[in-house]
Amino acid sequence: MMVHVNGTRPVTVGLIGAGVMGADHARLLSGSVAGARVGGVCDVDEARARWVVAATGARALSDPFRLIADEDIDAVLVASSDATHEEYVLAAIAAGKPVLCEKPLAPSVEGCQRIVDAETAYGSRLVTVGFMRRYDPGYLELKRALDDAVVGAPLVLHCVHRNPANTPGQPSAAVITNSAVHELDVSRWLLGDEIVEATVHTPRPAAAAAGTADPQPLGRVADRSPVDVHQEPRVAAVAAVTVSPSSCTPSHVCDPRFRWSDH
Ligand SMILES: NC(=O)c1ccc[n+]([C@@H]2O[C@H](COP(=O)([O-])OP(=O)(O)OC[C@H]3O[C@@H](n4cnc5c(N)ncnc54)[C@H](O)[C@@H]3O)[C@@H](O)[C@H]2O)c1
Incomplete structure (x- = not known):
């Protein structure tokens, strides 16, 4: 376990999907986000998972649900293909772990609603969707x-x-x-x-x-x-x-x- 000099442990993120976006999230979490680290990586394409593991020092896990449930994992980042988002986000909510889900939350209204219902039943906010344009300087200028x-x-x-x-x-x-x-x-x-x-x-x-x-x-x-x-x-x-x-x-x-x- 990695421990910060002040005694606090970095937020340990479990990454599901190590493709273009997943690899980029892993790079940013490892190199640009203070107090965070990638703790585990899971991808059905093991070669992609290995590439991110080599770049971050994270563990490779073959089962996304075990990654979500892993006690070393504090938060989950879902960057796998669109159709797979719902089951992983629902599992993260069930585990009570914050989850950043790449857009779309799910490809269907029904899938999105199931996630909203599960989060509502959980009782507090856990889910963020990767609509990053709301943080983009150009968009913020337009909004202003x-x-x-x-x-x-x-x-x-x-x-x-x-x-x-x-x-x-x-x-x-x-x-x-x-x-x-x-x-x-x-x-x-x-x-x-x-x-x-x-x-x-x-x-x-x-x-x-x-x-x-x-x-x-x-x-x-x-x-x-x-x-x-x-x-x-x-x-x-x-x-x-x-x-x-x-x-x-x-x-x-x-x-x-x-x-x-x-x-
Ligand atoms: N926010 C944005 O602007 C933005 C931009 C591009 C993509 N995305 C989203 O990010 C997600 C990933 O896109 P990408 O461009 O990285 O695609 P990609 O194809 O490069 O990566 C997807 C990865 O998910 C893996 N995968 C597929 N099914 C899986 C499963 N069941 N369990 C674990 N891993 C699985 C694939 O093997 C692949 O490595 C998509 O949902 C996409 O919509 C968001």
Whole structure:
């Protein structure tokens, strides 16, 4: 066991999923987060787990549930594939351990709701979702400009999110559940209100996305300012989210853009 000079033990994190994001989290936890260390790593691809183990000195474990239950593990970081998140987050809640889950929390509303219900039944906050844009300096500047009405009230928020490629094996819906979740999250956060309606368009696939339906979501965000009870809620803004593969961005770089119209 590693003990800090002041006698306190570092927060020991168990990492599930040692791919691109998992390896990056491990690097940051080991090298940039004071008072934290990676204590155990689990990946169905043992070679990936070994790579992170070599870089961090953590233990490799083959069973994610044993990693979560391990008494040396204080907190859990889930960076495995989207469809696996729910069972690991539920196990972390059952073990009473804080868990950072990479987005999406789960690829379905029902899965997300089961997690919310489990956390509610547990009785206190344990789960954080990796919506890191809320901490990004550029997004924070945009949020400040909107909150301070620097350019007036937003009417339309147009978000563009270009991915270098679709993840192999992902269904078309993953364009929303895996990519556009970022924009759905920041739309609510930037505009300070809930999405009340969503429409999904499936235009002709782009050449770079052959074989996928490339869906595009459009959200209507409510205005909660007082309205006559007989009226429909007013629309504060429409968030049109365009997510598409792009050949003009380097590999593993998302290219999110925002544009808003104001009055
Ligand atoms: N916050 C962000 O901006 C952001 C960016 C990229 C990816 N992500 C999310 O991070 C997660 C990982 O993405 P990635 O790009 O690192 O993918 P990746 O394919 O590089 O890594 C996923 C890893 O999970 C492992 N894995 C799959 N099923 C597993 C299971 N049942 N148990 C343990 N390990 C398992 C795979 O072997 C792989 O090593 C995804 O959920 C993705 O949506 C978030």
